Amino acid sequence: MSDKNPHKPDDVLREDGPADGVPGKPGPHTPSVAEPTEPHAPLPPRTDHSAPESVSPTGQRTGADPSAHAQGDAYRTTAQGARLYDTDHSLKAGERGPVLLQDHHLREKITHFDHVGAPPSGSWGSIPERVVHARGAAAHGGFRSYGTAAKVTKAAFLTGEAETPVFVRFSTVLGSRGSSDTVRDTRGFATKFYTGEGTFDLVGNNIPVFFIQDAVKFPDIIHAGKPHPDREIPQAQSAHDTFWDFVTLHTEATLPHSRLRSSGGTPITLWNMSDRAIPRSFRTMEGFGVHTFRLVNAEGATTLVKFHWKPKLGVHSLVWEEAQLINGMDPDFHRRDLADAIEAGAYPEWELGIQTFPDTAEQTFEGIDLLDPTKIVPEELAPVQPVGLLTLNANPSNFFAETEQVAFHPGHLVPGIDITDDPLLAGRLFSYLDTQISRLGGPNFAQLPVNRTHAPVNDMHRDGMHQTAVHTGTAPYRPNSLDGGCPFLAGADTGAYIETPVEVPTGRKQREAPASFSDHFSQPRLFWRSMSPVEREHIIAAYTFELGKCYEQAVKERGLQVLANIDPELCEQVATGLGLPAPEATVPLTDAEPSPALSQLGHTWPLDGRVIGIVTDERGDLDGVRTVRRAVLDAGMVPLVIAPAGGKLDAEGEPVQVQRTFATARSVEYDAVLLAGAPGPGADAYGARDAKAGDAGTEATTDPRVLLMLSEAYRHGKAIGGWAGAETALDAAGIPAGAPGVVSAQSGTGALEQITRLLGEHRVWERFGTGG
Numbered sequence: 047m048s049d050k051n052p053h054k055p056d057d058v059l060r061e062d063g064p065a066d067g068v069p070g071k072p073g074p075h076t077p078s079v080a081e082p083t084e085p086h087a088p089l090p091p092r093t094d095h096s097a098p099e100s101v102s103p104t105g106q107r108t109g110a111d112p113s114a115h116a117q118g119d120a121y122r123t124t125a126q127g128a129r130l131y132d133t134d135h136s137l138k139a140g141e142r143g144p145v146l147l148q149d150h151h152l153r154e155k156i157t158h159f160d161h162v163g164a165p166p167s168g169s170w171g172s173i174p175e176r177v178v179h180a181r182g183a184a185a186h187g188g189f190r191s192y193g194t195a196a197k198v199t200k201a202a203f204l205t206g207e208a209e210t211p212v213f214v215r216f217s218t219v220l221g222s223r224g225s226s227d228t229v230r231d232t233r234g235f236a237t238k239f240y241t242g243e244g245t246f247d248l249v250g251n252n253i254p255v256f257f258i259q260d261a262v263k264f265p266d267i268i269h270a271g272k273p274h275p276d277r278e279i280p281q282a283q284s285a286h287d288t289f290w291d292f293v294t295l296h297t298e299a300t301l302p303h304s305r306l307r308s309s310g311g312t313p314i315t316l317w318n319m320s321d322r323a324i325p326r327s328f329r330t331m332e333g334f335g336v337h338t339f340r341l342v343n344a345e346g347a348t349t350l351v352k353f354h355w356k357p358k359l360g361v362h363s364l365v366w367e368e369a370q371l372i373n374g375m376d377p378d379f380h381r382r383d384l385a386d387a388i389e390a391g392a393y394p395e396w397e398l399g400i401q402t403f404p405d406t407a408e409q410t411f412e413g414i415d416l417l418d419p420t421k422i423v424p425e426e427l428a429p430v431q432p433v434g435l436l437t438l439n440a441n442p443s444n445f446f447a448e449t450e451q452v453a454f455h456p457g458h459l460v461p462g463i464d465i466t467d468d469p470l471l472a473g474r475l476f477s478y479l480d481t482q483i484s485r486l487g488g489p490n491f492a493q494l495p496v497n498r499t500h501a502p503v504n505d506m507h508r509d510g511m512h513q514t515a516v517h518t519g520t521a522p523y524r525p526n527s528l529d530g531g532c533p534f535l536a537g538a539d540t541g542a543y544i545e546t547p548v549e550v551p552t553g554r555k556q557r558e559a560p561a562s563f564s565d566h567f568s569q570p571r572l573f574w575r576s577m578s579p580v581e582r583e584h585i586i587a588a589y590t591f592e593l594g595k596c597y598e599q600a601v602k603e604r605g606l607q608v609l610a611n612i613d614p615e616l617c618e619q620v621a622t623g624l625g626l627p628a629p630e631a632t633v634p635l636t637d638a639e640p641s642p643a644l645s646q647l648g649h650t651w652p653l654d655g656r657v658i659g660i661v662t663d664e665r666g667d668l669d670g671v672r673t674v675r676r677a678v679l680d681a682g683m684v685p686l687v688i689a690p691a692g693g694k695l696d697a698e699g700e701p702v703q704v705q706r707t708f709a710t711a712r713s714v715e716y717d718a719v720l721l722a723g724a725p726g727p728g729a730d731a732y733g734a735r736d737a738k739a740g741d742a743g744t745e746a747t748t749d750p751r752v753l754l755m756l757s758e759a760y761r762h763g764k765a766i767g768g769w770a771g772a773e774t775a776l777d778a779a780g781i782p783a784g785a786p787g788v789v790s791a792q793s794g795t796g797a798l799e800q801i802t803r804l805l806g807e808h809r810v811w812e813r814f815g816t817g818g
């Protein structure tokens with residue numbers, strides 16, 4: 047891909063010059079390596095930009111409309127023009143205390159953000175799409191507790207035996223509703239438990255750390271990640287200047303003068319550059335509640351916890367080229383995969399687990415700040431204890447009514463589950479309720495079928511847009527005597543939700559983060575050191591790609607500085623790819639003990655649902671194909687027969703149904719590819735038109751689409767095999783005989799047996815440069 051910005055003339059494709067300045071000379075648009083902190087007049091518009099001009103009633107041009115100059119003065123203000131001294135920290139009762147409702151700037155900033163979800167154009171879907179996590183897919187299912195959590199919580203759905211109905215929505219974060227599934231991004235993993243005590247929502251992600259530490263920064267990170275506001279490019283990508291500009295600024299270490307301690311984009315950015323950000327399937331993702339929650343047991347004792355979802359199928363990712371190909375070939379890849387698996391009865395399952403920590407005044411564990419959502423607690427320090435099993439077993443019957451209208455909210459809590467003073471969680475408690483007001487058209491969204499609680503509702507929320515409940519009585523207030531005092535309040539013994547009366551830390555009312563929030567590098571280093579060589583190779587390639595797609599030199603340089611503070615090897619390799627010098631670290635590098643649980647390699651996973659493509663044509667060993675299909679099905683996997691044309695392959699015996707043709711099949715759909723035995727002359731050509739069986743003098747050439755499938759499968763580390771005569775096609779595809787993960791056998795079952803062993807590790811890791 048060209049490095050050139052098609053929108054900029056050559057002379058502004060500069061390394062160090064501005065868009066509207068002299069090439070080579072710093073000008074007003076040259077970003078600085080550090081965040082500018084001295085107030086100065088706004089930068090002039092770029093030469094290629096112009097704002098709409100106002101026209102007088104008589105048609106005279108009156109110059110640019112001043113309203114086009116919002117964000118056009120040196121000092122940042124509220125919408126009412128009051129100057130701000132801090133827009134990076136919520137107002138708290140003490141440094142580690144709860145966020146205050148009186149923080150009107152926080153509420154103004156988040157409210158404005160919440161209500162900008164874009165209405166999709168077109169006839170389908172006429173409500174604003176979610177401002178983040180717009181693209182998603184969902185399923186119904188059930189959660190069965192193991193009863194093991196009773197020690198730490200009284201929440202009935204975590205302790206009792208009854209199955210709790212659930213609705214789970216998976217999503218990407220940045221892309222709009224029509225974007226592709228397999229982009230590099232964090233994935234949402236939101237679960238609604240319809241418990242008898244009220245609804246509990248666990249609104250998590252597939253990455254256990256977050257971009258920022260304080261919710262007041264959420265509009266900033268999302269504005270930086272979303273398409274550039276001038277041209278609305280790029281869609282659903284983080285590989286662009288504004289994203290990297292933001293995440294590489296604002297680290298205390300690189301900005302010693304800044305009072306901005308809370309930001310911390312570095313940990314999640316590293317996760318996002320790892321294979322975690324391109325999952326193979328929603329079914330093979332872990333999920334995390336991210337924040338530390340507080341559980342309360344029947345005796346009132348409290349425990350701090352982090353929630354984890356562990357997929358039964360194992361954690362499994364795509365490789366980057368595969369993800370990019372899928373974006374074009376099947377943008378609905380993840381959505382389709384989830385729906386197909388459920389329809390086929392291969393119900394995905396996740397175990398819910400908790401890490402537990404003593405609820406101490408410090409709210410730390412082994413020196414790790416539990417209120418900082420950019421930090422994990424390694425599983426080796428606090429093992430994940432299983433508490434129940436989630437099974438997704440039904441697809442929605444109406445995408446709009448269920449997947450689109452479902453409204454999650456971290457404030458949907460049940461007795462036994464309470465929150466902590468994590469400042470990111472505090473802002474979420476406001477945002478999710480607020481955002482539904484415009485997305486779902488008013489305050490009564492809880493009455494939509496998918497959002498209705500399974501517990502009896504007895505509220506006094508009268509009237510309002512889309513009210514469908516018919517409240518009775520004449521006294522919707524408390525206290526009242528006219529309705530006989532009804533409804534009454536419950537107490538601890540009658541199932542009330544009572545907040546834990548924890549001590550509030552003392553201190554001033556302030557906008558500041560605790561000092562521990564400014565450690566942005568020790569955990570990224572821990573993550574890096576926990577990766578296997580092949581995972582490191584993928585991370586290096588991802589950074590090289592993403593920073594390489596940035597146009598601004600200063601952004602690339604700052605990106606390298608952040609990497610130098612994580613690990614010199616990572617920095618050097620990426621710098622080499624960018625053709626830039628590698629800077630030295632500006633912070634001491636810690637010798638963080640690696641956490642093997644963070645690596646996706648080194649495990650053997652179940653084979654359920656793995657897809658095996660079987661390539662054949664009418665001259666192939668169809669008996670062998672039938673036997674292999676049956677064996678694949680018996681092993682709980684999915685066989686897909688691929689042939690030159692659709693229909694049935696008729697030979698003696700039962701006809702073989704073709705499921706994919708050479709025109710519709712691409713390697714990305716399969717976890718492994720098998721070439722059916724080719725018993726006769728020309729059969730190993732797999733459908734090539736010029737290779738009629740037995741044609742003397744005609745050189746049989748394998749169909750180029752089969753060759754492409756094989757070479758892609760090989761590059762992407764997939765198991766490949768064939769039986770009796772298939773070797774010629776492998777050879778034609780340039781796949782060396784005896785290469786790792788390439789098997790050949792006398793019979794189909796022999797080849798399948800070997801392939802199956804390889805699939806347990808998901809991929810043939812030795813194929814990647816560093817050899818796993």
Ligand code: HDD
Nearest residue numbers: 176178179215234235236250251261264336473477478481
């Ligand atoms: Fe959020 C949606 C996950 C921080 C504001 N978020 C949303 C969804 C998920 C998450 C999975 C999609 C829910 C669905 O499927 O409908 N968000 C997270 C996690 C976070 C997080 C794991 C940090 C630990 N979010 C976060 C902050 C804010 C928001 C700090 C704002 C202050 N999130 C929203 C939102 C959304 C949302 C604007 C968009 C649509 C919706 O809520 O219902 O309110």
